[in-house]
Amino acid sequence: MTDKVSENLLLKPSRPVGIVGYGAYVPRYRLPAKEISRIWTGGTGGVPIQEKSVPGPDEDTTTMSIEAARNALARAGIDPEEIRAVWVGSESHPYAVKPTSTIVAEALGVVPFTQAGDWEFACKAGTEAMVAAMGLVGSDMAKYALAIGMDTAQGRPGDALEYTASAGGAAFLLGPAEESVAVIESTLSYVTDTPDFWRREYQKYPEHGQRFTGEPAYFKHISSAAQSYLDATGTTAEDYQYAVFHQPNSKFPSRVAGQLGFSKEQIATGLLVSVIGNTYSGAAIIGLTAILDVAEPGDRILMVSFGSGAGSDAFGIRVTERLPERRDLAPKTQTYIARRTEIDYATYSRMRGKLVLK
Amino acid sequence: MEIPRHWRLKKQRYALVGEVCPHCDAKIFPPRDVCPECGDEAKTLFEFSGRGEVYSYTTLSNAPAGYQASAPYTVALVKLDEGPMVTAQLTDIGEQDVEIGMPVEMVTRKLRSEGDDDRGMLVYGYKFRPMELQQLAAAAD
Ligand SMILES: [Zn+2]
Numbered sequence: 157m158t159d160k161v162s163e164n165l166l167l168k169p170s171r172p173v174g175i176v177g178y179g180a181y182v183p184r185y186r187l188p189a190k191e192i193s194r195i196w197t198g199g200t201g202g203v204p205i206q207e208k209s210v211p212g213p214d215e216d217t218t219t220m221s222i223e224a225a226r227n228a229l230a231r232a233g234i235d236p237e238e239i240r241a242v243w244v245g246s247e248s249h250p251y252a253v254k255p256t257s258t259i260v261a262e263a264l265g266v267v268p269f270t271q272a273g274d275w276e277f278a279c280k281a282g283t284e285a286m287v288a289a290m291g292l293v294g295s296d297m298a299k300y301a302l303a304i305g306m307d308t309a310q311g312r313p314g315d316a317l318e319y320t321a322s323a324g325g326a327a328f329l330l331g332p333a334e335e336s337v338a339v340i341e342s343t344l345s346y347v348t349d350t351p352d353f354w355r356r357e358y359q360k361y362p363e364h365g366q367r368f369t370g371e372p373a374y375f376k377h378i379s380s381a382a383q384s385y386l387d388a389t390g391t392t393a394e395d396y397q398y399a400v401f402h403q404p405n406s407k408f409p410s411r412v413a414g415q416l417g418f419s420k421e422q423i424a425t426g427l428l429v430s431v432i433g434n435t436y437s438g439a440a441i442i443g444l445t446a447i448l449d450v451a452e453p454g455d456r457i458l459m460v461s462f463g464s465g466a467g468s469d470a471f472g473i474r475v476t477e478r479l480p481e482r483r484d485l486a487p488k489t490q491t492y493i494a495r496r497t498e499i500d501y502a503t504y505s506r507m508r509g510k511l512v513l514k
Numbered sequence: 515m516e517i518p519r520h521w522r523l524k525k526q527r528y529a530l531v532g533e534v535c536p537h538c539d540a541k542i543f544p545p546r547d548v549c550p551e552c553g554d555e556a557k558t559l560f561e562f563s564g565r566g567e568v569y570s571y572t573t574l575s576n577a578p579a580g581y582q583a584s585a586p587y588t589v590a591l592v593k594l595d596e597g598p599m600v601t602a603q604l605t606d607i608g609e610q611d612v613e614i615g616m617p618v619e620m621v622t623r624k625l626r627s628e629g630d631d632d633r634g635m636l637v638y639g640y641k642f643r644p645m646e647l648q649q650l651a652a653a654a655d
Binding site for chain 1: 524525528529531561605606608609621622623624625636638641646647648650651654
């Protein structure tokens with residue numbers, strides 16, 4: 157590919173855009189992977205992570221989005237009535253028909269003069285909403301747009317996905333770069349039709365095409381998006397202090413990071429999967445919130461999401477001078493992780509509605 | 515612009531939006547357009563901080579229709595920092611014991627599903643939880 161073409165692959169707003177406020181949410185319950193293994197393999201199987209987060213019985217993608225967004229607004233310190241879009245990316249919207257986003261917008265005081273929409277693209281619905289929000293702000297159509305990625309993921313009892321399918325996510329208020337805690341310099345998306353994972357309508361649990369989950373899906377899309385982004389921006393792994401990749405388990409992001417030339421240290425801060433599980437639409441972006449909680453002005457961050465079906469969005473982000481003074485205005489991601497109540501499989505089954513009562 | 519009543523009610527349920535009296539500055543929740551302190555008209559919207567403390571509480575094991583899925587649960591009378599008293603469910607209690615005077619904060623949660631099955635509308639509203647994140651953050655510093 158010529159340099160000219162390569163440069164044209166970047167999505168870059170005409171007005172610079174940044175993250176004006178960010179917020180995370182992780183519910184308080186934790187189910188250890190060992191406990192799942194005790195039920196299904198008598199404790200003999202290996203486990204992909206340490207433990208996963210589980211939402212309380214009164215929580216769903218809507219309530220969790222509201223809390224993450226309140227954290228983002230607390231850090232941004234703006235009037236919610238100035239927001240012109242509330243977009244929620246998830247594969248666990250509580251309603252099949254009726255937007256999550258209108259409830260979230262109502263609770264935040266953004267209504268009625270706003271766009272509101274639910275986004276779907278497996279685990280990359282949240283970053284899809286972020287790129288769209290960049291477009292809205294970057295074209296000067298709106299001053300602020302809110303993009304959220306949040307999930308309460310479910311795996312079929314006994315399935316490999318049950319060990320990791322968890323709950324959590326993050327919200328980002330995007331606005332003018334000059335007001336932001338971190339500037340999003342540009343993004344790049346890489347998408348193909350790949351049958352690695354799906355869930356048909358009316359089905360409670362997803363299916364996965366075994367042959368397609370690793371190499372042709374996760375690794376191909378993340379590394380293609382990341383490498384194309386590095387090439388198009390003329391940067392290498394060394395130019396970034398931090399990197400975060402979609403994290404369905406501990407192994408995949410560590411391996412793809414190594415392939416792209418990133419060290420263990422560069423990915424350590426954003427790698428949360430072993431203690432909260434795979435938060436699906438929240439997975440890459442909640443890693444970004446943990447990085448923003450500690451990063452210094454001038455630091456550069458590479459974030460690459462992945463959604464089955466399949467595709468990846470790569471983001472180049474640069475921290476500004478405003479971050480240190482804004483980040484203490486809401487709970488940090490590690491504080492949510494430290495807030496923890498361990499539950500057993502029986503409690504989990506009751507809380508997640510896995511028992512059929514009638 | 516006159517704000518329609520239903521909109522106010524939704525605000526009140528999702529985010530503790532009440533009123534403040536323009537005459538004596540009393541904070542009012544739930545909104546009732548008349549100040550309970552001085553009796554004058556009070557229609558100015560006021561968003562409460564959501565913080566308060568447990569004034570009294572009771573634990574219910576037999577839940578009313580629509581709330582069975584969450585039984586047993588604790589209902590508290592919460593005294594908001596700004597003054598008014600609110601009745602609400604407590605959530606995310608974890609292993610702690612609920613105590614009179616315990617600091618709590620408002621969260622928006624699923625209250626129930628109308629008709630108590632998978633087909634009804636979901637009703638969201640405020641609950642309160644212990645101010646645990648702030649304690650954990652202070653302990654980490
Ligand atoms: Zn008065």
